[in-house]
Amino acid sequence: MTKFSPLVVTVASVAAMTGALAPVVASAAETVKIAWIDSLSGVMGALGQNELRTWQYVADLATQKNWAGDGTKFEVVGFDNKLSPQESLILLKQAADQGFRYIAQGNGSAVGMALEDAVGKYNGRNPGKEIIYLNYAAVDPDMTNSKCNYWHFRLDANSxxxxxxxxxxxxxxxxxxxxxxxxxxxxxxxxxxxxxxxxxxxxxxxxxxxxxxxxxxxxxxxxxxxxxxxxxxxxxxxxxxxxxxxxxxxxxxxxxxxxxxxxxxxxxxxxxxxxxxxxxxxxxxxxxxYWNVNNDGFKGSDIVDGFKKKYNDDFYLIAPYTGLAMLAKAINQTKSTEPAKVAKAFEGMKVDSLNGSFEMRASDHQGQQxxxxxxxxxxxxxxxxxxxxxxxxxxxxxxxxxxxxxxxxxxxxxxxx
Incomplete structure (x- = not known):
């Protein structure tokens, strides 16, 4: 997932030699696809539906507002893991086979730990095809302590x-x-x-x-x-x-x-x-x-109101906003959507989220907010x-x-x- 496809590079090279095509050639905007792996069915299904909608709503916002600064688009696709670690590992493989380079998960630290370990092992076996795990709600402290992994980034505060x-x-x-x-x-x-x-x-x-x-x-x-x-x-x-x-x-x-x-x-x-x-x-x-919609000095009313109007549901989860703000900033800084470059840019990164300043601590990839x-x-x-x-x-x-x-x-x- 690079910023320039082989086809565009080839056309650009020809244009450089002939000069004829140079004025009209431009790189196609890339779409960063995030596989959301969480529960969409069973007793926790309603919670998952809200969370998936939140990720998708913010992804659309990031695309429309051009957060990455170069026309990069963001898309979030839901995968129902039925709250099962085993099912999540199957879905991770499916997502990887389909070319997803980013995953998001949050419901259940047992699932989170399984994914954290699996992503680390997958990346070790597949250099150049790495996957980043954006953890928005799995808050067992071990995930950023004894079991910490370079490719895992926690957007929530741990327990x-x-x-x-x-x-x-x-x-x-x-x-x-x-x-x-x-x-x-x-x-x-x-x-x-x-x-x-x-x-x-x-x-x-x-x-x-x-x-x-x-x-x-x-x-x-x-x-x-x-x-x-x-x-x-x-x-x-x-x-x-x-x-x-x-x-x-x-x-x-x-x-x-x-x-x-x-x-x-x-x-x-x-x-x-x-x-x-x-x-x-x-x-x-x-x-x-990490947030309350009724804070003094609240910002984001347009997001809360827009979400309510679109889904007749409440916007209360801001980790997707924080995660996509980080991702867009990293893409802007590195001029790449490659996870290896993005992960490096994430370390120590600070972004303004809806709750104020957020910092991704480099030592353990535990968000501070x-x-x-x-x-x-x-x-x-x-x-x-x-x-x-x-x-x-x-x-x-x-x-x-x-x-x-x-x-x-x-x-x-x-x-x-």
């Missing part, structure tokens, strides 16, 4: 960074006495539970861990037994990394049972959860993330202008933490080609 921010905020609330941990039973959920216990012990040793549960990913249909345990524990606060249907169903069960505990979440804003919360979540559900704490509130046209899922409720920013607050050291020993 330790988010827990650092969340517990720094939570620790200031002296009303919190007992915390219950409930998470999905795979690598990411384990990391959330571990970090919560470690960081709370450091910042608020007086807080009691009232209970802890790990449940199967995307398999529980009724969370009422878990909510009953939370209620019996006397916990005033729940910390969960649950996402997708697992969080929506957990919140619904808590609402149905009249659980009065506050929820500190990673993904309270994601598809399905706002509807499940409705008014019952007001003032009680918070999230830690501000983090936000927000609370579910009734819209008021001011602090909470945008609602979600037509509920009349949205997110009010409680705190903005500069990137250095949540930044974590890395154990990554990057092996560069």
């Amino acid at each position: 330790d960074m988010k827990m650092e921010a969340l517990t720094s905020y939570l620790a200031k609330d002296k009303n919190i006495k007992k915390v219950y941990l409930i998470n999905q039973n795979y690598s990411f959920g384990h990391q959330v539970a571990r970090a919560a216990k470690e960081y709370l012990k450091r910042k608020r040793p007086d807080i009691e861990i009232a209970g802890e549960d790990l449940h199967p990913l995307a398999q529980v249909k009724d969370f009422s037994p878990y909510v009953s345990k939370i209620k019996s524990s006397g916990a005033d606060t729940v910390i969960t990394g649950n996402w997708g249907s697992d969080l929506a169903l957990l919140i619904k069960a808590a609402k149905d049972a009249g659980l009065g505990a506050n929820f500190y979440t990673y993904y309270g804003y994601a598809t399905g959860v706002p509807t499940a919360m409705g008014s019952a979540g007001a003032d009680r559900v918070k999230y830690v993330g 501000p983090l936000y704490i927000a609370t579910w509130k009734k819209t008021d046209g001011k602090a909470v202008k945008y609602d979600q899922e037509n509920t009349g409720y949205g997110w009010k920013t409680d705190a903005v933490l500069d990137q250095y607050v949540a930044s974590q050291p890395t154990t990554c020993q990057m092996k560069r080609p």
